[in-house]
Amino acid sequence: MDGNQHIEKRVLRLDGLTVGYHINKHTTREVLSNLNVELRQGELICMLGANGAGKSTLLRTISGVQHPLAGSVKINGRDVNEYGRRELSQLISLVYTDNTLAGGLTVEELVGLGRQPYTGFFGRLSEDDHRIVSEAIAAVGLTHKAADYVSCLSDGERQKAMIARALAQETPIIILDEPTAFLDVASRIETMKLLHNLAFNNGKAIILSSHDISQSLMLASRLWLITGDGQLIDGVTEDLVLDGALNRLFPDRDVTFDPTIGDFFASTDSHRVVKLACHEPLLCHWFTNALNRNNIITTDDADIAVEVLGRNKFVFDGKQITGISSLLSALKQHFAD
Amino acid sequence: MAAIVILFPACLLVGSVDIPLSEVAKILLGDQGANDIYRVIVIETRLPMALTAILAGAALSIAGLMLQTTFNNHLADPSILGISTGSSLGVAIVMLLFGGVIGTGLGSYVSVLTGAVVGAAIVMAILLAFSTIVRNSLLLLIIGIMISYLASSAISLLNFFSTQEGVHSFVIWGLGNFSGITLDRLPVFAVLTLLPVLLSFALCKPLNALLLGTRYAENLGVNIRATRNWLITISSLLTAVVTAFCGPIGFIGLMVPHMARLMFRTSNHSVLLPATALSGSVIALLCCWISSLSPTGTIPINAITPIIAIPVIVYIIINRKNIFYFN
Numbered sequence: 179m180d181g182n183q184h185i186e187k188r189v190l191r192l193d194g195l196t197v198g199y200h201i202n203k204h205t206t207r208e209v210l211s212n213l214n215v216e217l218r219q220g221e222l223i224c225m226l227g228a229n230g231a232g233k234s235t236l237l238r239t240i241s242g243v244q245h246p247l248a249g250s251v252k253i254n255g256r257d258v259n260e261y262g263r264r265e266l267s268q269l270i271s272l273v274y275t276d277n278t279l280a281g282g283l284t285v286e287e288l289v290g291l292g293r294q295p296y297t298g299f300f301g302r303l304s305e306d307d308h309r310i311v312s313e314a315i316a317a318v319g320l321t322h323k324a325a326d327y328v329s330c331l332s333d334g335e336r337q338k339a340m341i342a343r344a345l346a347q348e349t350p351i352i353i354l355d356e357p358t359a360f361l362d363v364a365s366r367i368e369t370m371k372l373l374h375n376l377a378f379n380n381g382k383a384i385i386l387s388s389h390d391i392s393q394s395l396m397l398a399s400r401l402w403l404i405t406g407d408g409q410l411i412d413g414v415t416e417d418l419v420l421d422g423a424l425n426r427l428f429p430d431r432d433v434t435f436d437p438t439i440g441d442f443f444a445s446t447d448s449h450r451v452v453k454l455a456c457h458e459p460l461l462c463h464w465f466t467n468a469l470n471r472n473n474i475i476t477t478d479d480a481d482i483a484v485e486v487l488g489r490n491k492f493v494f495d496g497k498q499i500t501g502i503s504s505l506l507s508a509l510k511q512h513f514a515d
Numbered sequence: 516m517a518a519i520v521i522l523f524p525a526c527l528l529v530g531s532v533d534i535p536l537s538e539v540a541k542i543l544l545g546d547q548g549a550n551d552i553y554r555v556i557v558i559e560t561r562l563p564m565a566l567t568a569i570l571a572g573a574a575l576s577i578a579g580l581m582l583q584t585t586f587n588n589h590l591a592d593p594s595i596l597g598i599s600t601g602s603s604l605g606v607a608i609v610m611l612l613f614g615g616v617i618g619t620g621l622g623s624y625v626s627v628l629t630g631a632v633v634g635a636a637i638v639m640a641i642l643l644a645f646s647t648i649v650r651n652s653l654l655l656l657i658i659g660i661m662i663s664y665l666a667s668s669a670i671s672l673l674n675f676f677s678t679q680e681g682v683h684s685f686v687i688w689g690l691g692n693f694s695g696i697t698l699d700r701l702p703v704f705a706v707l708t709l710l711p712v713l714l715s716f717a718l719c720k721p722l723n724a725l726l727l728g729t730r731y732a733e734n735l736g737v738n739i740r741a742t743r744n745w746l747i748t749i750s751s752l753l754t755a756v757v758t759a760f761c762g763p764i765g766f767i768g769l770m771v772p773h774m775a776r777l778m779f780r781t782s783n784h785s786v787l788l789p790a791t792a793l794s795g796s797v798i799a800l801l802c803c804w805i806s807s808l809s810p811t812g813t814i815p816i817n818a819i820t821p822i823i824a825i826p827v828i829v830y831i832i833i834n835r836k837n838i839f840y841f842n
Contacts, residue, residue, distance in 0.1 A: 266736070276728045281782070283781070287723075
């Protein structure tokens, strides 16, 4: 399977979309205004933004649960709210982190629920349906747990089972609201990698909201940055990182985006500055980390310099120092005087 | 199923008059040689009582199961949501305000039934109205509890202003019993309970989707509002009919769905609906059998259901971490 064969087809388009709420008959509260973006098959979109910026509202509007205040969401060229219930359930599948009463179903039964848009009145699964369900379970790597109760799964496995359920729904678009919240690091990475593969290999168009900056930067085809002032910045990850657009995510907060590391850090405005002379990138990274933690900023135009000779060898103030803790005490001593 | 086969004859066998097993068998098989007095007791009293228990048990349990799934809450049941109390209020109005002492004629049955259905329907309408405003199932459950308190206080007020005879017949009715339905009225009760139970089987697919919560169910193409309306209508009807004929019987609707999940080890409604109906019949028969054990008369059903149900519910609450269907 080749991801490129799908990549041209546009499946979703936001056309001058304004999302928000009706407070009463005459007043509305706009959360995001005049959005114009599109989504193609095989793309994995990670939506980043502060809590309350409007990520969930936008996802609800895209999935047709909530009506837009203005503009439209078009799937395959047709307005999302013009589709019938059943038609829409064959176009978009959703994954939430809701608590469910599904603990008493087996993984197979849970994933089988994803076939409901296709089954008859009593929801009985045909042979074809069973095959699709097994394939979906295999795709998320839960085949060995297919007969287990959902309540016996770990959080990460449960999330994969919910993704398998979405796969069984066989929709071109999958929307996930914070799919990696509550998961440990390993499950978070596995889940993101799984979603990336589904987009890249199976041509699914996936939109997810996330707070996991580093995973999103690594795996997203494009980012949708929801800024604090109701804007959506759409772009290829690297463009946005290198243009400094990430810093618009939390404009009023005490955090800064570090493009070399690819994550947010607490802003430091210390007057303690040193020049760090260092040749090996790995050591450079970690000794900068140690200095920042001690409220010392590294710049090239500082008066005093620390030279890194090796893993445990430093030169500071003309003296040779052994070990990072000794270096830090020497620096502390220096700035205290 | 096996439990029904054992309990059903057991219910026919016990009562204030001792009837030997052989006589009961003869009567049931239509043997003309059976004792006529025994025949009257078995056919006119014990048989309708056992059949009533089977139907009422299934009806209440199905109502409980549907409400638990509808409200996404394992503690929902007709009495907690105020639907039973609503029908009780309807019955109280009929008994205390219009009738005083209720006769045994068909007219009084119809008026009590009407009172119960109207009462349940009003509570149901209030819950439906709130469900359009309050989307959260837990909050809706709390509104149900509040409505239940309101109806209870209205019943207390009615009792306060009513005649002594009226209060007496209402209190007796409120104790719950399966012996109020005679053989000739049994078909009416059977139709009024079996029809909604069969209708509930038709809702198996949306019920399974609702296990994931309303947001997922909506995404699977379920028409949430229509489904919810059907579920509340059916469970209210079941509750109202049983309440009118047998009194407000508590705990069966709450406990039986849990027993069915535990015994059949699934939450899948295509198995759980019939399993719950059968288990409900078994539990009601068991209550019916125990209530007939006393030689001096019939023990009220509502004195027995808590003794059976509360240990089960407490067991489930304490062990919820180890029970497969809790998350």
